[in-house]
Amino acid sequence: MTSEPQFTTDLEPLPTHAFGHRSLTWWGIVAFFLIEGTAFAVAIAAYFYLMNQDQAWPPPPFLPPDLLAGTLFTVLMLLSEVPNTIAKKAAEHEDLKPVRRMLIAASLIGLALMILRAFEFASLNVLWYQNAYGSVVWLLLVLHTAHIATDWVDTLVLTALMHTKHVSGRKFVDCAENAVYWRFVWLTWLPIYALIYWLPRLAG
Amino acid sequence: MTAKKKKPREYLRDGPDFTGAPLHEKLSETWRDGPGLIGWIKSVDHKSIGKRYLVTAMVFLALGGVLAALMRLQLSGAEQEIIGPDRYNQIFTMHGTTMMFLFAVPVMDAMAIYLVPLMLGTRNTAFPRLNAFSYWMYLAGGSLLWVAFVLNIGPDAGWFSYTPLSGPEYSLGKRIDVWAQMVTFTEVAALAVAVSLTATILKKRAPGMTLARMPIFVWSILVVSLMVIFSMPSVATASGMLLSDRLVGTQFYNSYEYGDSLLWQHLFWFFGHPEVYIIFLPAAGFVSEIVQAYTGRRTFGYTAIVLALCATGLLAFGLWVHHMFTTGLPRLGYAFYTAASMAVAIPAGIQIFCWIATIWTGRPRFMVPLLWVIGFIVTFVIGGLSGVMLASVPLDLQVHDTYFVVAHFHYVLIGGAVFPLLGAITYWFPKFAGRLMSERLGRIGFWLSFLSFHATFFPMHIVGLQGMPRRVYTYPAGMGWETFNLISSIGAVVFAASVALFAVNMLLSLRKGERAADNPWGAPGLEWATASPPAPYNFAHIPIVADNSPLWNEERPVAYGLRVEDREMIVTTAVEAWPDVREPSPEPTAWPLIAALATTVLFVASIFTPWALVIGAPPVAAALVAWFWPKRHHEGEPVIE
Numbered sequence A: 001m002t003s004e005p006q007f008t009t010d011l012e013p014l015p016t017h018a019f020g021h022r023s024l025t026w027w028g029i030v031a032f033f034l035i036e037g038t039a040f041a042v043a044i045a046a047y048f049y050l051m052n053q054d055q056a057w058p059p060p061p062f063l064p065p066d067l068l069a070g071t072l073f074t075v076l077m078l079l080s081e082v083p084n085t086i087a088k089k090a091a092e093h094e095d096l097k098p099v100r101r102m103l104i105a106a107s108l109i110g111l112a113l114m115i116l117r118a119f120e121f122a123s124l125n126v127l128w129y130q131n132a133y134g135s136v137v138w139l140l141l142v143l144h145t146a147h148i149a150t151d152w153v154d155t156l157v158l159t160a161l162m163h164t165k166h167v168s169g170r171k172f173v174d175c176a177e178n179a180v181y182w183r184f185v186w187l188t189w190l191p192i193y194a195l196i197y198w199l200p201r202l203a204g
Numbered sequence B: 001m002t003a004k005k006k007k008p009r010e011y012l013r014d015g016p017d018f019t020g021a022p023l024h025e026k027l028s029e030t031w032r033d034g035p036g037l038i039g040w041i042k043s044v045d046h047k048s049i050g051k052r053y054l055v056t057a058m059v060f061l062a063l064g065g066v067l068a069a070l071m072r073l074q075l076s077g078a079e080q081e082i083i084g085p086d087r088y089n090q091i092f093t094m095h096g097t098t099m100m101f102l103f104a105v106p107v108m109d110a111m112a113i114y115l116v117p118l119m120l121g122t123r124n125t126a127f128p129r130l131n132a133f134s135y136w137m138y139l140a141g142g143s144l145l146w147v148a149f150v151l152n153i154g155p156d157a158g159w160f161s162y163t164p165l166s167g168p169e170y171s172l173g174k175r176i177d178v179w180a181q182m183v184t185f186t187e188v189a190a191l192a193v194a195v196s197l198t199a200t201i202l203k204k205r206a207p208g209m210t211l212a213r214m215p216i217f218v219w220s221i222l223v224v225s226l227m228v229i230f231s232m233p234s235v236a237t238a239s240g241m242l243l244s245d246r247l248v249g250t251q252f253y254n255s256y257e258y259g260d261s262l263l264w265q266h267l268f269w270f271f272g273h274p275e276v277y278i279i280f281l282p283a284a285g286f287v288s289e290i291v292q293a294y295t296g297r298r299t300f301g302y303t304a305i306v307l308a309l310c311a312t313g314l315l316a317f318g319l320w321v322h323h324m325f326t327t328g329l330p331r332l333g334y335a336f337y338t339a340a341s342m343a344v345a346i347p348a349g350i351q352i353f354c355w356i357a358t359i360w361t362g363r364p365r366f367m368v369p370l371l372w373v374i375g376f377i378v379t380f381v382i383g384g385l386s387g388v389m390l391a392s393v394p395l396d397l398q399v400h401d402t403y404f405v406v407a408h409f410h411y412v413l414i415g416g417a418v419f420p421l422l423g424a425i426t427y428w429f430p431k432f433a434g435r436l437m438s439e440r441l442g443r444i445g446f447w448l449s450f451l452s453f454h455a456t457f458f459p460m461h462i463v464g465l466q467g468m469p470r471r472v473y474t475y476p477a478g479m480g481w482e483t484f485n486l487i488s489s490i491g492a493v494v495f496a497a498s499v500a501l502f503a504v505n506m507l508l509s510l511r512k513g514e515r516a517a518d519n520p521w522g523a524p525g526l527e528w529a530t531a532s533p534p535a536p537y538n539f540a541h542i543p544i545v546a547d548n549s550p551l552w553n554e555e556r557p558v559a560y561g562l563r564v565e566d567r568e569m570i571v572t573t574a575v576e577a578w579p580d581v582r583e584p585s586p587e588p589t590a591w592p593l594i595a596a597l598a599t600t601v602l603f604v605a606s607i608f609t610p611w612a613l614v615i616g617a618p619p620v621a622a623a624l625v626a627w628f629w630p631k632r633h634h635e636g637e638p639v640i641e
Helices: A024-053 A068-079 A081-092 A096-122 A132-161 A169-203 B020-031 B036-042 B046-075 B085-120 B128-150 B175-203 B216-247 B261-295 B302-318 B320-327 B331-343 B345-361 B368-391 B393-399 B403-433 B439-465 B482-512 B591-605 B611-628
Strands: A006-010 B557-560 B568-572 B579-584
Touching: A024 A132, A024 A169, A024 B175, A024 B216, A024 B261, A068 A081, A068 A096, A068 A169, A081 A096, A081 A169, A096 A132, A096 A169, A132 A169, A132 B216, A132 B611, B046 B085, B046 B128, B046 B482, B085 B128, B085 B175, B085 B216, B085 B261, B085 B403, B128 B175, B128 B591, B175 B216, B175 B591, B216 B261, B216 B302, B261 B302, B261 B320, B261 B345, B261 B368, B261 B403, B302 B331, B302 B345, B320 B331, B320 B393, B331 B345, B331 B368, B345 B368, B368 B393, B368 B403, B368 B439, B403 B439, B403 B482, B439 B482, B591 B611
Parallel strands: A006 B557
Antiparallel strands: B568 B579
16 A cells, blocks of 8 residues: 555454355355356257247157156155255254254255156157257256256265364355255256156147 | 464454564465465466466467468468468368457456456455366367367367358368367356356455445456356357267257257357457456546546446347348347347447546546557447448348458457457556556557558458458459458558567566556556555455545555454455455465366367266366365364454
């Protein structure tokens, strides 16, 4: 500074971590929502664009995907919000025991979802190279799988981390934000579920 | 750590009793990069990353410029065979791709990474490791493209790689795959910077710097970062789809299997048009800062300019289809996209009038940066006018894919972005380097550039209207195009020399330039409150801001009480910038580089086999986990204070 500074505000009393929009992590997560949400929106736009070009959807003789695996996946995903909410609240209260328990639950649910997802791929009734309908359906499912895989690995890492000496206020913030991210993952799934499983039935 | 040493209280935090030289020493120790090459690699300092981004972008500018010179050499006369058609296809594709993806966007990122934290009065960006990662990804993507070009695997379907030409049916080999994967690299890099800058701008501002007191350049970067976030996923998804069409036989763009090649154009231009404003808006931000500094008055119409920046950002997403007028559209499509394209001239015009008003009512000092601004205004207005012409469908149908379009976009991109950039580099050079650039060489360079630019590109309007198509490696004699092309080619040689002169000026000034004071121009922004060049920690005490020209006030209020033994930064509220939280800032680390290397292996291998995604993912995941895993058990407050 060129001239003498006037000391007016003491920052020392400020906290060293905070939750929600007061934390930097939250803003990072929101930015990634926007990026990934835009990628989904683009894929969905491509889906409608291609659908609009065609006489029938799916193009004959292909059948719409079988419902069972995808619907089970959707139900489990919705139910996962229960431990997710508990984990988020516990993290905000910096209550370690329930956080650890719910992270383990979330890790197991993630594993179950990944297994169900494998069955989903097998029940699409079309392969990615057979036509553009098949390509875009696979695109949506692969994109979303990348999402749950990312968050699953993130959850596994946090689960391990919260069982080490590194537990601290800021790590609770990470747990709370991980729960927020999981909400994004299941919220984006709902329109994709409708597009993959229901629209071909209604439009066909 | 600090608790164990039991140091006296004044050594733990900055404040009235710990300031001046001892504080400088302590903070430098905490914030400086490690020594040697390892320290350089591990750096997460926004100034180091910004500078290496800038130098790399300038290297790509030079490479892209050499390609331009080669094209002008080939086109200097009719029916020349200096360069064959295949090589020419690669050269114009490489030129466009290099300039757009490897120079224009990254160079604006470079300036923003360096300047934004200084302008906001903070010590580093939010997520500085993400910035480091971004740089390595950018370097890897650029290297991939250029190594491939040297090996004769350079892409050859134009910088927008239209399907079906770029699809598996018409482009054999790996040239297009290299292009598509380079897109992935640079989009990852640009998105990472956008996330970091958005969070920095919203959460790291000096206390008191409300949104309405932010420097206009920072506003432009906020708008641009949001535009990057909303536009780049489109091209990344589209190029991923193109790669998969080529590699695993998906049918997205294949009209024989229910696909559609125009889908590519929509997805590309949904990114490609905002891209132009992603390049232009930071330049508009430079101009607002420069006119303020060299006229000694606040930029006229701050609110109007900020609203114009936001309006441009929004409108940019509503006019991508004007690149597709010749593909056939519904009537309503023509009308809507024409109207939207013409509407974008309004916010551009508002800004130009505000800058003119600032110069008119201030006390202008016509130094080199202000000369660039005036050159910019003249050139950009001409480019804007030809843009309004192109927005009209009947004219566009006639001149689409001719040199008229080439002239137009070089006027708006070079005139609109490179001229302000060169002015901005001259203006902020003392901050980067601690020395001033030569005013004399700068003036000569400016006039050479300005005149040769117009000599190069103005004749292209004429040959374009006469029907000369772009992207064709030569043209027949007797069309009446030879003289104009020769003028363009001579102009291009001089223009290249003038840009080289700018680089020489930078290099000479770096070594022998006049030493710069902290605020050599008497400018009002916080970046000028730091030393030239800034200390590793930027600000010894965090400044407090009461209006949008803080250094033009007598008072220098500061906040204090940040810890000095560790990298600690202040987080403020998003709108009002109230001090809210003290958060640690990440230490230097090599993990972003390692993560970028793992990602590079994955991306490059996936040009050749889809299994790369499966085999390459675990190393990337491992690197990211190691990056985020806490390295030492040390957090929170010291016990004794």
